[in-house]
Amino acid sequence: MSFAKKGAPRRRFGRRKGCRFCADSSLKIDYKEVRTLRYFISERGKIVPRRISGNCAIHQRKVTEAIKRARNIALLSFTSNRTVE
Amino acid sequence: MRTYETIFIVDPRVAGDDYSTLLEKYKGVLAAESAELLKCAEWGTKRLAYPVKKHEQGTYVLMNYKAGNAVVKEFERRMRIDDAVIKFQTVVLDGELDLSAPTAVVADEDAITDDDDEEDAE
Numbered sequence: 001m002s003f004a005k006k007g008a009p010r011r012r013f014g015r016r017k018g019c020r021f022c023a024d025s026s027l028k029i030d031y032k033e034v035r036t037l038r039y040f041i042s043e044r045g046k047i048v049p050r051r052i053s054g055n056c057a058i059h060q061r062k063v064t065e066a067i068k069r070a071r072n073i074a075l076l077s078f079t080s081n082r083t084v085e
Numbered sequence: 086m087r088t089y090e091t092i093f094i095v096d097p098r099v100a101g102d103d104y105s106t107l108l109e110k111y112k113g114v115l116a117a118e119s120a121e122l123l124k125c126a127e128w129g130t131k132r133l134a135y136p137v138k139k140h141e142q143g144t145y146v147l148m149n150y151k152a153g154n155a156v157v158k159e160f161e162r163r164m165r166i167d168d169a170v171i172k173f174q175t176v177v178l179d180g181e182l183d184l185s186a187p188t189a190v191v192a193d194e195d196a197i198t199d200d201d202d203e204e205d206a207e
Binding site for chain 2: 031032069071072073074075076077078
């Protein structure tokens with residue numbers, strides 16, 4: 001009855017890249033720079049999770065905060081654009 | 086004393102002289118409270134990401150200043166009363182303001198062009 005750890009085969013994603021903000025310290029996270037933040041929101045306007053964006057915890061938190069601030073002041077939408085119906 | 090950054094959206098119908106008097110008024114509020122205005126950037130009229138108080142567009146103004154917390158309170162109170170200001174947000178900046186930072190980048194991205202508005206007119 002041993003729960004021996006399965007030798008979990010590490011899945012390797014080719015496109016998995018590390019935190020881009022750690023890699024390049026000149027990149028700033030700012031709620032006013034919507035263009036940078038656009039990269040971290042889905043088409044629906046949701047914040048892209050860390051497992052997909054590849055951000056480290058510190059920077060993901062900063063990105064999240066920046067996106068929420070940008071949403072608050074109507075620079076980014078909370079949802080995808082209003083449907084024309 | 087801390088460094089604050091207030092961004093507010095002015096009713097796009099307030100333009101020309103009314104707009105400049107409004108700006109002067111808020112600069113005056115800060116001056117009266119003896120806050121040190123570091124930067125005042127006007128982004129111009131932009132399309133809002135979602136309608137705010139039934140406005141689809143708004144004129145963004147960004148102000149950086151050094152002041153105590155009571156100043157922010159008064160500044161926001163004045164904006165809350167003013168009908169021309171449709172939304173505002175104040176953020177504390179940690180550390181000194183980096184004046185070299187490009188903050189106006191967003192301004193040119195979707196500056197209002199007339200053909201932009203027709204999409205959801207139907």
